Structure formats: structure tokens, C-alpha cells
Amino acid sequence: MSDDSQRPIVVKRIKKGGHGHHGGAWKIAYADFMTAxxxxxxxxxxxxxxxxxxxxxxxxxxxxxxxxxxxxxxxxxxxxxxxxxxxxxxxxxxxxxKKGAVQEDEQAKDRRRLSELKKKFEALMEDKAKTNSKLAQFKKQLKLDMVAEGLRIQIVDDQNRPMFKSGSSELEPYAKDILDEIGKLLNDVPNDLSLSGHTDAQQFASGQRGYSNWELSSDRANASRRELLSGGGLSIGKILRVNGFADQVPLDTANIYAPVNRRISIVVLNNEAAAEIRRQAGIDQEANAIPASEVASRVAGNKVASGPN
Structure with missing residues (x-):
């Protein structure tokens, strides 16, 4: 029997080794990935x-x-x-x-201004009619409505109260009064104006040879323009267009001889309509259009320079 005390003692030591020290390199790679x-x-x-x-x-x-x-x-x-x-x-x-947003905003302001003008004009006529019997009688001959070009103010004839003397472009006194009031009101808005004259279908038979409803409607529109400037104090540069339509655009289509077809139409033009008129005339509105105030000053300057005609 062997002596166990003589056996060698073997001690096994287990070394617990790691994978090595990697540090924070993986964190940097992950951060780069997330950033990307x-x-x-x-x-x-x-x-x-x-x-x-x-x-x-x-x-x-x-x-x-x-x-x-x-x-x-x-x-x-x-x-x-x-x-x-x-x-x-x-x-x-x-x-x-961005042009689209600007144009929409300007058009909205323009429509709002014309709507306010319509209300203001109606209120003014109501107030004037209370103190002026002639205007009170004439009030029914005023027609206001919104059209594609802007606010339209029509002064129509009545059988007993015509705006002009028969076959003439001479304004009656009460027609001058209403045009004067309109001129004062329209001078407060920056919009341009368009004037047009209309007659009924009765053919013009008297007067000089070759004179017809075309000439008569144009002369009446121009007579109204002159009264707006002189009596109403309207700025000369505000009137952009003056037309004569003769009997081609009757207000009463059922009766082309009706007195209401003889009328003066004043349109307070919205900006889009004014720009279209200038475009048709070959004027580049953005580059060449002259402000109304500058037109008036130039005309006044020319009158002073040239003297009376």
C-alpha cells in the first residue's frame, strides 16, 4: 500500500482571460451611423x-x-x-x-374697396336726396351694380327728366348736380374710371350731315367727363377711357326705344380691368404706366407753359 503522503500535489490554476480592451470605438461607429x-x-x-x-x-x-x-x-x-x-x-x-399670393391679396383689397364705395355712394345719395328735391327726383335714375370690370354707376334718362337736352350733348342743370356729387366721391378712391355714353335706337335725324347716334353718345360721354372734372373736381388722370356705344348696348332689350337706354355709364375699374385696358393699348403697365397724379401734374405744367388756347 502506497503512502498517500508521498504523492505530489498538483494545483490547477484557471486563468480567466477577457477578449481584450476595446474601449468606446463601437459607440463612435454607432453615432456615425445614426448621424448618417x-x-x-x-x-x-x-x-x-x-x-x-x-x-x-x-x-x-x-x-x-x-x-x-x-x-x-x-x-x-x-x-x-x-x-x-x-x-x-x-x-x-x-x-x-410669389406673384400668385400678392395678386390674390390685391384683388381682395380691390373688391373690398369697391364694395365699400358702393355702400358709401348709396348712403350719400340718400342723405343728399333728403335736402335736395331735384336729387330726390333724380335718385331713381341712378343704378349701381358690380360688374366684371368693377363698380358700375349708371345715370339713366327718364321720360320727364332727361339728362341732356333733346338731340344735344348739353347737360341739364340737375344732371350737372349729380355728376358733381359723383366726381367728389370718386376722387377719394385710387381706381381709374371708364365712361361710356349710350342712346336709344331712335335714329338721329337733325343737325349736321353725317352726325349720328355714334357721335351723339360719344359727345355726351365727353360732356359728362368735362363736368366731372370741372364741377366735381375729379383728377384728370383718373379717367382712363371714354366710349360712345350709340344704341348697340341697350339696357332694356325688350324695348330698344325706351328712355332708360339713354344713359351715361361710369365704371370704377378694378386693377385687373385697368391693366387689361392698358395692355390692349400697348402699354406695359409695370414699366411704362404713369401714375394718375403725375399725369395731372404734367397736364397742368403743359397748360402753364403753353398758355390759354
Whole structure:
């Protein structure tokens, strides 16, 4: 039997080793990944919210930055794009505005101003009619309505109270009174005016040869214009157009000989209608249109320079 005390004692030591010290390198890699993903989703959101025109502007900037830098700068791009400025033309140096919103806002202001003018005019006529018997009798011959061009004020004839002497462009005294009141009121609004004269279908048989309802309607419109300027104090630059329509646009289509067809129509033009008239006349409103105040001053200056005619 062996002596157990003589056996060698073997001690097994288990070394618990790790995988080595990695530090925080994985955190940096993860942060880079998250940053890249955030930038990607931000880019997708921007691309989805920008219009095609603005995307083209941005693409042009990156494809040829030197050209945009030379000709763009402040004002290059659209108002809602990443490039500071506004408008469709990226070459413009001055910031542009979105035209659609501006035009809608101006049109709304224009309609509101004309509606207020209509109410003010009706109230004024009611007040004047209380103290002036002639205007009270004439009140029924005034017709106000909103048309496509703006606020239309029509002064129509009555069988017993015509505006003009028969077959003439000479205004009756009470017609002058009403035109004077209209002129004072219209001078307070910035809108341009259009005047037109109308007759009934009765053919003009007297007077000089070749004189017809066309000439008569035009002369009556011009006589009304002169009274608005002289008696009503209307600014000369406010009247944009004067027409004579003869009997071609009757108010009473069922009876083309009715007295109401003989009338003077004054239209307080909205901005869109005034711009269209200028466009038809070949005037660039934005570049060449002369403000009404400047027109009046030029005319006054010419009168002083040339003396009385």
C-alpha cells in the first residue's frame, strides 16, 4: 500500500482571460451611423417638400455654382427654396415675391374697396336726396351694380327728366348736380374710371350731315367727363377711357326705344380691368404706366407753359 503522503500535489490554476480592451470605438461607429441616417431622412423630407422648379434651381446651382454666384447672390432662387431670395428666375439679383399670393391679396383689397364705395355712394345719395328735391327726383335714375370690370354707376334718362337736352350733348342743370356729387366721391378712391355714353335706337335725324347716334353718345360721354372734372373736381388722370356705344348696348332689350337706354355709364375699374385696358393699348403697365397724379401734374405744367388756347 502506497503512502498517500508521498504523492505530489498538483494545483490547477484557471486563468480567466477577457477578449481584450476595446474601449468606446463601437459607440463612435454607432453615432456615425445614426448621424448618417438622420441626414438621409432629412434630405428625403426636404426633397419631398420642395417644388420641381426649386429642385431645378438647386441642381443648377450645384452643376454650375460659378454662374449662380456671379449672377445670383441675393435673390437667387425661390422664396420657399433653400437658396435665399424669391421668384422663378434664379438669375435675378433682387429678391422676388410669389406673384400668385400678392395678386390674390390685391384683388381682395380691390373688391373690398369697391364694395365699400358702393355702400358709401348709396348712403350719400340718400342723405343728399333728403335736402335736395331735384336729387330726390333724380335718385331713381341712378343704378349701381358690380360688374366684371368693377363698380358700375349708371345715370339713366327718364321720360320727364332727361339728362341732356333733346338731340344735344348739353347737360341739364340737375344732371350737372349729380355728376358733381359723383366726381367728389370718386376722387377719394385710387381706381381709374371708364365712361361710356349710350342712346336709344331712335335714329338721329337733325343737325349736321353725317352726325349720328355714334357721335351723339360719344359727345355726351365727353360732356359728362368735362363736368366731372370741372364741377366735381375729379383728377384728370383718373379717367382712363371714354366710349360712345350709340344704341348697340341697350339696357332694356325688350324695348330698344325706351328712355332708360339713354344713359351715361361710369365704371370704377378694378386693377385687373385697368391693366387689361392698358395692355390692349400697348402699354406695359409695370414699366411704362404713369401714375394718375403725375399725369395731372404734367397736364397742368403743359397748360402753364403753353398758355390759354
Amino acid at each position: 441616417m438622420m441626414a438621409f431622412f432629412l434630405l428625403m423630407w426636404l426633397l419631398g417638400s420642395v417644388s420641381k422648379g426649386n429642385l431645378k434651381g438647386i441642381a443648377d446651382y450645384f452643376s454650375n455654382p460659378l454662374k449662380i454666384a456671379r449672377r445670383g447672390g441675393e435673390g437667387a432662387g425661390d422664396a420657399d427654396s433653400l437658396i435665399k431670395g424669391g421668384g422663378k428666375d434664379l438669375t435675378q439679383q433682387v429678391g422676388q415675391m
